[in-house]
Amino acid sequence: MDNILQELKNKIGGAVKENVSLADHTWFKIGGPAKYFFIAKNNDDLVKALKAADELKIDHFILGGGSNILVSDNGYDGLVIKAENKDYKIEGTNVFAESGVLAVDLLEATLKAGLTGWSWAAGLPGTIGGAVRGNAGAYGKGIGDILVSAEVFADGKVKELSNKELKFSYRDSIVKQKGWIVISAKLKLEKGDLKKEQEQVKAYNDRRQQTQPLNYPNAGCVFKNIDLIETPINKEKVMKGLDISEEEFKEATKFNKLPVSYIIDRLDLKGKTIGGAQVSEKHGAFIVNVDHARAEHVIMLMSDIKMHVRNEIGIQLHEEVQLVGF
Numbered sequence: 001m002d003n004i005l006q007e008l009k010n011k012i013g014g015a016v017k018e019n020v021s022l023a024d025h026t027w028f029k030i031g032g033p034a035k036y037f038f039i040a041k042n043n044d045d046l047v048k049a050l051k052a053a054d055e056l057k058i059d060h061f062i063l064g065g066g067s068n069i070l071v072s073d074n075g076y077d078g079l080v081i082k083a084e085n086k087d088y089k090i091e092g093t094n095v096f097a098e099s100g101v102l103a104v105d106l107l108e109a110t111l112k113a114g115l116t117g118w119s120w121a122a123g124l125p126g127t128i129g130g131a132v133r134g135n136a137g138a139y140g141k142g143i144g145d146i147l148v149s150a151e152v153f154a155d156g157k158v159k160e161l162s163n164k165e166l167k168f169s170y171r172d173s174i175v176k177q178k179g180w181i182v183i184s185a186k187l188k189l190e191k192g193d194l195k196k197e198q199e200q201v202k203a204y205n206d207r208r209q210q211t212q213p214l215n216y217p218n219a220g221c222v223f224k225n226i227d228l229i230e231t232p233i234n235k236e237k238v239m240k241g242l243d244i245s246e247e248e249f250k251e252a253t254k255f256n257k258l259p260v261s262y263i264i265d266r267l268d269l270k271g272k273t274i275g276g277a278q279v280s281e282k283h284g285a286f287i288v289n290v291d292h293a294r295a296e297h298v299i300m301l302m303s304d305i306k307m308h309v310r311n312e313i314g315i316q317l318h319e320e321v322q323l324v325g326f
């Protein structure tokens with residue numbers, strides 16, 4: 001047994017494994033093995049593993065639901081800690097959740113407890129930790145709207161950060177910027193119209209089924225939509241490149257974002273295929289693994305899309321999906 005593995009086992013426990021396929025732990029079903037792999041079943045496990053990785057100075061990566069990552073074909077040369085700390089507690093309208101709880105499971109539990117306020121999370125893949133890190137959301141809302149505070153592992157210590165201190169913005173937070181780890185989160189929900197909320201959840205789930213290519217492995221939207229408040233664009237160039245009128249531009253950007261799916265559709269990039277990776281025909285912002293795709297196929301396809309978009313409408317796309325092991 002190599003020394004590092006032995007030291008990890010000494011510090012975290014016997015359950016550390018070697019050479020575990022990460023493809024099996026991602027929605028994309030792509031990627032090589034993790035050199036070391038540990039499943040944290042509770043908050044103590046998670047903190048113990050993080051401290052051990054720090055002490056041994058080993059590269060490490062937190063895996064949540066694996067719904068927003070692309071793992072390199074060569075895998076990850078370090079310790080992958082899978083967050084399966086899944087306890088939660090509901091007290092009145094307060095919800096305390098460990099970071100490994102799946103958002104959809106927590107949504108179901110809060111509905112059962114008669115709580116409302118985050119129907120937008122219907123069908124949102126991934127964990128609460130992943131959602132807090134990237135301020136996951138839909139339909140103009142996000143986890144930052146319902147989060148009171150989070151316990152975060154930052155610079156070797158666990159500390160509690162308020163909503164304000166977490167600095168949420170579009171698909172972003174201080175956790176993401178600093179590479180910190182979410183241990184648990186406290187949410188504040190409401191006692192609203194439960195029947196209406198349940199109908200909304202169903203409608204959002206149906207909408208995902210209708211609009212997203214859920215029959216193929218994927219990692220959600222690979223690029224962030226263009227936030228028109230933060231990103232200066234050349235509107236004339238965009239309208240010309242996309243071949244759209246002023247009216248069509250207004251309609252497409254009515255939520256102050258230019259959706260990447262709209263751009264890809266207008267630039268006729270849907271269906272483009274490299275190896276086993278394809279720009280989804282159903283939703284242009286998704287790349288789907290149609291036939292044993294390798295990470296390199298996805299990377300080539302992403303580069304190709306970025307080049308087209310930059311050349312034709314002068315906008316630089318930025319990845320939403322996290323690249324691991326590149």
Ligand SMILES: Cc1cc2nc3c(=O)[nH]c(=O)nc-3n(C[C@H](O)[C@H](O)[C@H](O)COP(=O)(O)OP(=O)(O)OC[C@H]3O[C@@H](n4cnc5c(N)ncnc54)[C@H](O)[C@@H]3O)c2cc1C
Pocket residue numbers: 027061062063064065066067068069083099100124125126127128129130131132133134135136137138175180181182183212214218219220221322
């Ligand atoms: C079909 C589909 C639809 C999607 N729809 C949406 C959508 O509508 N809106 C949206 O916002 N996203 C969407 N996504 C993307 C994804 O669901 C979110 O980004 C989700 O929050 C990722 O959570 P995860 O646990 O799967 O993270 P992972 O994919 O496991 O990891 C993503 C990143 O988060 C980090 N991370 C994970 N857990 C923690 C933690 N505890 N602390 C710190 N960092 C952590 C990882 O290290 C990695 O860098 C979609 C994805 C898919 C596959």
